[in-house]
Amino acid sequence: MAATLYCFGESGNAYKAALTMQLCGYEWQPRFVDFFGGESRSAGFRALNPMGEVPVLVEGDMVLTQSGVIQDHVARRTGRMAGASDPEVLRWLLWDNHKLSSQAGMTRFLMNFLPEDKRPGEVIRFMQGRLKAAYATLNAHLDGREWIAGEAPSLADCACAGYLYYPEPFGFERTAWPHIDAWLARLGAQPGWKHPYDLMPGSPADRQ
Numbered sequence: 476m477a478a479t480l481y482c483f484g485e486s487g488n489a490y491k492a493a494l495t496m497q498l499c500g501y502e503w504q505p506r507f508v509d510f511f512g513g514e515s516r517s518a519g520f521r522a523l524n525p526m527g528e529v530p531v532l533v534e535g536d537m538v539l540t541q542s543g544v545i546q547d548h549v550a551r552r553t554g555r556m557a558g559a560s561d562p563e564v565l566r567w568l569l570w571d572n573h574k575l576s577s578q579a580g581m582t583r584f585l586m587n588f589l590p591e592d593k594r595p596g597e598v599i600r601f602m603q604g605r606l607k608a609a610y611a612t613l614n615a616h617l618d619g620r621e622w623i624a625g626e627a628p629s630l631a632d633c634a635c636a637g638y639l640y641y642p643e644p645f646g647f648e649r650t651a652w653p654h655i656d657a658w659l660a661r662l663g664a665q666p667g668w669k670h671p672y673d674l675m676p677g678s679p680a681d682r683q
Contacts, residue, residue: 477502478534480545481523483510483677485588487580487638489530490671492545495633497667497674499555503532507676511588542637543568546630557629564624567631574609578602579638583645587679603646610652617654621661632662640670643679 480496482489482505496503508514508529515527524531524540532539532548539545543559546568550558559565582602585594613635616623623631639647639659649656662668672678 477504479506481506481531482675483508484672484675488542491542491637492530493674495546499553505675564629564631571634587643614652614654617658
């Protein structure tokens with residue numbers, strides 16, 4: 476029986492889990508969560524995940540939440556990627572969570588998913604400054620490397636790429652960071668890779 480991933484296409488954190496499953500050849504199916512319609516705050520969804528967040532992986536009687544936990548489960552189950560038991564992979568998973576994805580996700584939300592008159596310019600500029608420092612760290616690390624940790628794609632690559640394929644503006648231009656750009660191209664060439672809006676249901680176009 477295929478696992479079910481509760482997700483929506485606009486969620487970079489859900490994309491981390493979905494992309495990991497794709498690249499590892501994991502059998503799964505998406506279940507759309509209407510985040511912008513309030514489903515993740517509903518009693519029914521919170522019975523599944525009291526944190527009120529996607530992604531959620533349901534597989535038989537097992538329910539897993541948080542993208543890193545789901546990623547590591549897939550890596551352990553398939554043996555196809557280095558997981559959190561590798562200290563270097565874990566180091567970058569934690570770095571991404573604190574320095575990259577959390578800030579990219581917030582900045583992208585503030586710039587694209589709030590009404591224009593409610594977008595806090597000073598906050599956005601501050602977050603973009605912090606993101607620029609994160610991009611510089613990742614770009615420098617990838618100088619001379621194909622992958623973030625080790626000689627093949629790992630959970631670290633799927634995590635750190637979680638928001639970087641999205642087309643909405645949030646202060647990231649691939650061409651400004653050549654080593655990140657080349658790395659994203661390599662990851663995008665892996666068998667099974669799909670853009671988040673092709674991999675999971677739900678995109679801005681669906682809500683227009």
